[in-house]
Amino acid sequence: MKNVQENYRPQVHYYSNRLKDKLRKIRDFRTTFIEAPSGAGKTTAIRDFFNCPDMNSPSIRWFVASEEPGTSGWTRFCHVLGEIDPYAGSRLLHLGFPVEDNQGEIAQALVDLVCDDETYLVCDNFQFIHKSLPLSVWRALVDHGGYGLRVVIITQQLSSRGLAILGNANVLRVENEDLCLTEEEIGGYYGLAGVDLDLDQRRRLYLYSEGWIAALYLQLVGYARTGSLEGRSSIHELVNELFWKGLSLEDRQVLFRLSPFDNFTVPQLSFLLGLDRVPDDLLERLEGWIFVRYDIESRRYFLHAILLDFVRSAIRDEPEAFQRGILAAAGGWCASQGDKTQALLFLYRIRDYRGILSLDLHCYDMTRVTLDAGREYMLKFLRDTVGNSTVEMRCDYAFNFISMAFEAFKLGDVELYVGLCREMEAVLDGSDIDEESRRSLRGELYLARSFGFYNDIEAMGKDHSRAYELLGPNSKLFKPDTPWTFGWPSVLGMFHSGVGELDRELSDMDRWLPQYNSLTSGNGSGAELIFRAEALLHKGQDDEAEPLVLRALEITKRLNQDSLYLCAAFLLQRMALLRGDGPVFTDSRAMRDRCARMSSYALSNRITEVATGFISCLLGDPDGVPARVCSDGFLKGASPAVPFSCIVYGRLALLTVRERDLILRSEELLFPARRYRNLLVEIYMGIYLSVAYYRLGRDSDGAEALGRALDMAMPDGLILPFAENADVLGRSLDAVVEECWSSERQMFSSLVKRYSVGKERVLQGLSGREAAKGLTFRENDVALLVSEGLSNREIADRLFLSENTVKFYLKSIFQKLRIKSRRDIKKILSFR
Amino acid sequence: MNVDFIKSVMPLNDWRLFVEMETGSLMVVDLSHKLDTARFGDLRDFEFFRSVSTDGDIVLWGGGRVRLTARELMDVVFVDKKEDL
Numbered sequence: 080m081k082n083v084q085e086n087y088r089p090q091v092h093y094y095s096n097r098l099k100d101k102l103r104k105i106r107d108f109r110t111t112f113i114e115a116p117s118g119a120g121k122t123t124a125i126r127d128f129f130n131c132p133d134m135n136s137p138s139i140r141w142f143v144a145s146e147e148p149g150t151s152g153w154t155r156f157c158h159v160l161g162e163i164d165p166y167a168g169s170r171l172l173h174l175g176f177p178v179e180d181n182q183g184e185i186a187q188a189l190v191d192l193v194c195d196d197e198t199y200l201v202c203d204n205f206q207f208i209h210k211s212l213p214l215s216v217w218r219a220l221v222d223h224g225g226y227g228l229r230v231v232i233i234t235q236q237l238s239s240r241g242l243a244i245l246g247n248a249n250v251l252r253v254e255n256e257d258l259c260l261t262e263e264e265i266g267g268y269y270g271l272a273g274v275d276l277d278l279d280q281r282r283r284l285y286l287y288s289e290g291w292i293a294a295l296y297l298q299l300v301g302y303a304r305t306g307s308l309e310g311r312s313s314i315h316e317l318v319n320e321l322f323w324k325g326l327s328l329e330d331r332q333v334l335f336r337l338s339p340f341d342n343f344t345v346p347q348l349s350f351l352l353g354l355d356r357v358p359d360d361l362l363e364r365l366e367g368w369i370f371v372r373y374d375i376e377s378r379r380y381f382l383h384a385i386l387l388d389f390v391r392s393a394i395r396d397e398p399e400a401f402q403r404g405i406l407a408a409a410g411g412w413c414a415s416q417g418d419k420t421q422a423l424l425f426l427y428r429i430r431d432y433r434g435i436l437s438l439d440l441h442c443y444d445m446t447r448v449t450l451d452a453g454r455e456y457m458l459k460f461l462r463d464t465v466g467n468s469t470v471e472m473r474c475d476y477a478f479n480f481i482s483m484a485f486e487a488f489k490l491g492d493v494e495l496y497v498g499l500c501r502e503m504e505a506v507l508d509g510s511d512i513d514e515e516s517r518r519s520l521r522g523e524l525y526l527a528r529s530f531g532f533y534n535d536i537e538a539m540g541k542d543h544s545r546a547y548e549l550l551g552p553n554s555k556l557f558k559p560d561t562p563w564t565f566g567w568p569s570v571l572g573m574f575h576s577g578v579g580e581l582d583r584e585l586s587d588m589d590r591w592l593p594q595y596n597s598l599t600s601g602n603g604s605g606a607e608l609i610f611r612a613e614a615l616l617h618k619g620q621d622d623e624a625e626p627l628v629l630r631a632l633e634i635t636k637r638l639n640q641d642s643l644y645l646c647a648a649f650l651l652q653r654m655a656l657l658r659g660d661g662p663v664f665t666d667s668r669a670m671r672d673r674c675a676r677m678s679s680y681a682l683s684n685r686i687t688e689v690a691t692g693f694i695s696c697l698l699g700d701p702d703g704v705p706a707r708v709c710s711d712g713f714l715k716g717a718s719p720a721v722p723f724s725c726i727v728y729g730r731l732a733l734l735t736v737r738e739r740d741l742i743l744r745s746e747e748l749l750f751p752a753r754r755y756r757n758l759l760v761e762i763y764m765g766i767y768l769s770v771a772y773y774r775l776g777r778d779s780d781g782a783e784a785l786g787r788a789l790d791m792a793m794p795d796g797l798i799l800p801f802a803e804n805a806d807v808l809g810r811s812l813d814a815v816v817e818e819c820w821s822s823e824r825q826m827f828s829s830l831v832k833r834y835s836v837g838k839e840r841v842l843q844g845l846s847g848r849e850a851a852k853g854l855t856f857r858e859n860d861v862a863l864l865v866s867e868g869l870s871n872r873e874i875a876d877r878l879f880l881s882e883n884t885v886k887f888y889l890k891s892i893f894q895k896l897r898i899k900s901r902r903d904i905k906k907i908l909s910f911r
Numbered sequence: 912m913n914v915d916f917i918k919s920v921m922p923l924n925d926w927r928l929f930v931e932m933e934t935g936s937l938m939v940v941d942l943s944h945k946l947d948t949a950r951f952g953d954l955r956d957f958e959f960f961r962s963v964s965t966d967g968d969i970v971l972w973g974g975g976r977v978r979l980t981a982r983e984l985m986d987v988v989f990v991d992k993k994e995d996l
Contacts, residue, residue, distance in 0.1 A: 116950070116978065236969065236980045287949055294949030313952025315976070388976050 086273030089299045092120075092127055093268035098257050102128045106197075108251035110221045110230045114237060115255040117384035118293025118314070121233045122203055124258065129199070138198045143374075143381070144207040145341045148420045148451040150176045152208055160192075163200060163228065166883050167192045174684070176450050177216045181684040183705060184675065186219035193883045194225030204341075205234035211451075221250060224887060235384070259290030272299055280308055293385055297321055300369070318389045322369055330364065335397070338390045339409035339425060342381045350412050403429045410434060419444045420451060427460055432467050436476035442556060445486040454490055454716070461487050465499055474510040477503060477520045478555065485527045485556065489565075491717025493531075500528045522549030523556050526598065533719065534574045534756055536584055540591025547598045559600040562642040562682045566720035568649040568690040569759070570606050571613035576756035579794035585611055605634040605643050613650055617799040619830040621654050628654065632670075641683050644674050649690040656697065657802075657830075659837035661844030665860075668694075669878055682720075689713070689723050696730035697803055698842060704731055714748070722752040722760045729767035733807055738771035762792045762800050770807045778811075785815045793820050798827055802834035854895060861888040866905040916981040920970055922961045926954065928970070930984065940987055953977050 102124065105111045113121050129139055142159040144152050153176045161168020170188045177185045202220075209217070223230060236255075245252065260268060262285040269276050269284075276284065288294035297317040302308055304321070312320065323331070336351040337343055349357045365371055370383035382390075394402055410425035411434075419438045426434040438444070449457040461483050473480050484499040507521050522545075529542035546554070567573050574588065575581055588607045596604050612627035628651050635644035648671040655664035675687035688705040695703030707713055709731060713724040725748040732741035745768055752760035765788030772781035785808070792800060805812055816827050854862060864874045871885045878885075893899060896907060921929040926943040942960075945951040954960045954977060964971050970979040979987075 236978070236982075287947065289948055289950065291950055297949075312949065313955070314949045315953050317949065392973065392976055 087303050088271070088273050089296065089303065091268075091271045092123060093260075093264070093271050094124060094127070095257075095260060095264045098124060098253070101251070101253055101257055103133075104251055105199075105229060105231065108229065109223065109249040110232065111251040111253065112221075112245055113231065113233045113253040115235070115253075115258050116291070117235055117388075118291060119255060119258040120292040121253075121258065125201060125203075125231060125233060138196065139201060140198070141201045141203065141376075143342070143377075144202065144204040146207055148418075148424065148447070149208065149211045150420065150447050150451055151418065153177070156202075156208075160200070163198055163225070164193050164883070177211075177213050178450055182213035182215050183688070183707070184684050185213075186215040189216070189219035190222070190224045191884050191887050192223050192225045192228065193887055194228040196227045197229070198225070198227055199229050199231055201231045201233065203233045205232045206237060209234065209237050221245065226890075258292065260288075260292065260295065261285070261290060265290070265295060268295060269299065274299065274302060276308075284308060297369075314385060315389060315392065318370075318385065322386075323389065323393070330361075331393075333361065334386075334390045335394055335401075336405055336408065337382065338387065338394055339406060340382075341384075341387055342379045344379055347412055348380075350415065351408050353408075403431075407431055407434060414438055420447045423448055423460075424452065427463075430463070430467065432464055433472060435464060436468070436472055436479050438479075440479045440482050442482050442485055442561070443558070445482060449486070449490070457486065458490055458492055458495075461490075461492070461495060465495065470506060470510075473503065473506045474512060477506060477510075477512070477516075478523060480506075481520065481523045481527050482556065485530065488527075488530050489718065491719070493717070497531060500524065500531060504528075518549050519553070522546040523554060525549070526554055526556050534576050536574060536587040536591055540587065540594060543591065543595040543598055547594050550598060552597050552600050554599050557599045557602050559602050560639045560641070561599070561602055563603045563606060563640065564642045564646060564682075564686065565718070566642075566682045566685040566689070567723050568646050568686045568693070569613060569723065570610040570643075570646055571617065572723055572726075572757055572759045574610060575614075575758050575795070578758065578791050581614055581795035581797075585614060601638050602640070603643070604638045604640055605631045605647070606640075608634070609643060609646050609650060612647075614795075614797075616650065616654055616657070618796040619657075619798055619802075619826070619833070621657055624650075624654065641674055642686060645671055645683060645686045645690065648674065649686075649693075652690075652694060653799075655837075656694075656841055657799075657834050657837045659840030661841050664841050664844075669860075673878075685713075685720065689727055692724075692727035692731070696727060696734060697838070698845075699734065699806075701731055701734045717751065717754070719751075719755050722755060722757045725749070725752060726760055726763045729764050730804070733767055733770055738774050741767060741771045742775075758791060759797070759800070762788050762797065763804075765791065766800060766804045766808065769811070770804070773809075773811055781811060782815055785811060786819055789815060789820055793823060796826075798830045799834075801827070802831045805831045805835060854892060858888050858892050858895070861885060862892050862904050862908065865889070865892075865901050866908040917965045917967055917970065917984075920963050920965045922963050926957075926960060928963065930970075933967075938988060940984060942987065945987070951977060951979075 105128070113125065115121055129137065140159050140162055142156050144156075154172065157168050157172040159168075160171060167188055170191075171185060174181050174185050174188065212220075220230065221232075262281045265284050265288070266276050266281045284295065284298065288298070294314055294317070297314070298308060300321050301317065326334075333348070333352065337348065340347070343351075345357050345362070349355065365380060366373065370386035372381045372383070373379075374381060394405070406425050406429045410422045410431070413419075413422035413425060414437075419440065422438055423435055423440070423444070426438075445457065448460070452460075465480070465483065468480075480499060480503055484496050484503065487493075487496040487499060503524050507517055507524065510517075512520075525542045525546035529539040529546070532538035532542065564570070564573060575584060577584070585607075588610050592603060592607045596602065608627045608631040612624040612631065615621070615624035615627070628647055631647040632644065632651070634640070635647055648667045651667040652664055652671070655661070655667060671687055671690060675683045688708050692704040692708035695701070704727060708724055709728045714721060714728060728748060729741060732738065745764065749761065749764055751757075752764070765784050769781045769785035769788065772778070772784055789801070792798070801808065801812060812831070813828070816824055820827065860878055861874055864877060869877065871882050871889070875882045875885045889901075892904065896903070898904065898907065916933055918931040918933050920931075923929050923939065926941065926946060928940045928942060930938050930940055932938070942951065942954060946955045954972060959973055959977075962972050962974075968981050970981075970984060971977070
């Protein structure tokens with residue numbers, strides 16, 4: 080063997096020809112997927128590949144995922160993507176972290192992405208975000224729409240579900256086998272590093288390392304120190320022998336302090352070490368440590384997973400108090416940076432409840448934790464924090480407890496919500512906080528407490544009134560643009576709770592809502608108009624409803640009340656069906672779509688999807704119902720958002736001949752509606768059950784269910800649900816109305832007839848507008864407007880899209896119809 | 912959609928694993944010949960070996976310090992056996 084010290088170059092990078100050949104193909108694939116265990120040299124290989132002269136300075140954007148809350152990672156990802164397509168970046172940022180409610184929109188945004196020039200988007204450490212990524216979003220990222228874009232995903236091994244998606248896409252797969260070195264290649268690598276191996280040594284090194292570069296590298300480092308290649312050490316032992324044992328106690332402390340994070344900045348290091356300034360000699364030492372990499376662009380140090388695994392393992396031998404101190408410091412750093420979500424997650428791991436409570440938690444922060452960690456985690460957190468807090472803590476951090484009470488309500492834990500509201504009342508009565516704070520806290524508590532009366536408008540309003548007396552227009556609990564409808568597209572559905580009580584409910588809303596609007600600086604504005612307009616439409620008085628809807632649209636748009644704007648647009652669409660007004664039907668759908676796309680709140684997508692599901696069912700199109708609307712996530716749980724989804728589920732069950740299923744599940748489906756006294760849901764479900772019974776030959780059960788539904792609806796004149804379902808109810812409707820509501824017969828049949836004619840007209844209009852086969856709904860709209868001679872700008876304005884998106888659709892239309900010009904579109908459409 | 916592969920894992924003596932797959936298949940996987948490798952060397956500590964668990968796709972030891980994917984597990988069963996022949 081040659082003199083090791085003279086020629087030794089452990090820092091060399093060596094790649095097999097197999098790997099180099101594969102990487103050269105990156106350009107030919109829409110996505111490259113590099114999946115191998117930690118320490119396989121994935122990131123280094125890609126960095127070196129982009130730095131090679133053949134690549135001719137390509138445009139590269141790096142996104143490095145890390146062990147952070149999903150929302151933080153998502154925000155960074157959107158910013159990186161925004162450097163490639165600003166519209167797509169901001170659209171994704173608006174849509175928020177991918178969850179069940181918004182995944183369809185997010186997937187669409189990735190498919191709509193525009194990137195014509197050769198650009199590479201590298202997503203490193205993808206394993207950190209993969210599990211929280213809905214399947215549709217993951218699929219869209221792999222099969223994105225950027226013409227010149229090449230996505231490179233670098234990840235440790237993923238679960239099998241990811242692999243299923245990769246099977247059908249245009250993906251280059253680079254796997255562990257491509258990165259691992261053969262016996263011969265190990266000889267090549269060591270030779271390049273200045274160490275010649277004989278056949279036996281190569282063979283033994285191969286058996287020991289299985290070609291894994293991390294092990295080969297550490298063996299090389301060890302060889303320089305000991306002159307021996309012997310050893311049966313695990314990677315853990317190698318790191319211990321070759322790195323950890325050589326560190327001073329002080330340097331080990333540094334790594335312990337950093338261990339909660341996988342990357343860090345210099346200010347972060349100084350905070351975690353409790354120093355004003357990081358000593359220069361420490362920074363110098365950091366540069367030389369194995370498995371620590373400095374990234375100049377982001378000015379961050381990255382710790383390799385192998386080193387992190389080792390340090391996190393070693394820390395378990397340290398005293399518990401020391402371990403707690405490290406997590407407390409990590410939480411402190413996140414809090415100091417305004418990242419309350421990550422701070423909460425660290426501090427909750429050590430059950431530092433006082434630390435958590437000192438974070439000043441608003442509803443918004445807790446919603447983020449729920450999005451990141453899930454509903455069950457949040458419920459456990461709330462129960463633990465409340466269960467482990469003292470009266471003194473509740474007094475010191477009263478606002479946080481009030482926010483937590485409202486979060487418990489939203490998640491459907493009524494017991495926790497009610498208990499906490501009561502306890503906070505007692506705390507505010509008994510504690511010795513100053514009078515001004517007590518006054519405002521009591522106001523916030525009245526506001527949170529009012530939801531216990533949902534949906535009794537007067538009872539809620541009385542608490543709002545009390546809150547206003549104490550707070551004035553200064554509530555901290557709700558922001559002006561906080562969604563108002565829990566995910567409902569109907570105010571009537573939410574607030575109509577008593578048979579024969581609708582008029583009283585409407586006047587209650589008129590009386591009490593302005594107080595709430597003032598208290599929250601405008602939140603909920605326009606809801607009273609929508610409520611009344613819905614009531615009028617349900618009675619068939621659409622002419623009177625129309626001006627109210629139009630006013631509601633104007634007000635909700637001006638005051639950024641997205642959830643209510645969506646309700647108004649949905650109502651307009653239903654009104655267009657009754658009137659047979661195709662253009663208004665299409666326009667209101669576009670208004671809804673656009674608002675949901677641009678809205679910053681995930682619930683907007685839920686509202687749009689249930690509304691779309693409802694309308695699709697009415698038009699007899701089960702394929703138009705978004706799959707999520709009837710998923711367990713939408714139908715189960717105790718959240719007040721659940722009941723409207725049950726309406727869609729019911730009608731879809733009838734469309735897809737699942738009458739038995741509907742009858743079997745009816746009690747389960749009706750439970751949330753009864754809990755929250757959503758009478759309209761009970762009416763619709765009664766109609767659906769009636770149809771199901773009739774179809775199964777149980778006529779008397781059918782007549783009884785329909786009779787009950789009519790008894791609930793007719794005292795308030797709510798005929799629309801029956802008109803909307805007259806096509807499936809058939810003659811049974813006439814018979815039951817004749818028998819029980821003969822005096823209303825005329826009015827009833829008039830609306831049923833109008834609705835049937837109106838819907839048919841809209842349907843005819845829609846089918847008349849159908850373009851060539853294979854185009855999506857949106858492509859169809861674009862194609863029709865092109866055939867009418869509109870420019871891209873005009874189409875963008877008409878459909879509330881960006882010009883780039885219109886171009887994207889046009890490209891797709893050209894491909895699908897195999898045409899080359901706008902004129903060809905006109906020709907094809909005129910031949911239909 | 913359930914796409915998990917591995918239903919449960921249980922440590923046996925002599926560095927063998929009893930694995931129940933989602934398909935209903937049962938198998939005993941001998942990992943003793945992996946103990947001399949860098950990646951799986953930590954498993955020599957039998958207490959550590961006994962800490963085995965699975966998330967459905969990956970067999971984990973020490974909360975993820977050592978990982979073996981379902982695919983690699985199959986390689987241990989089929990490829991290594993073939994080499995023995």
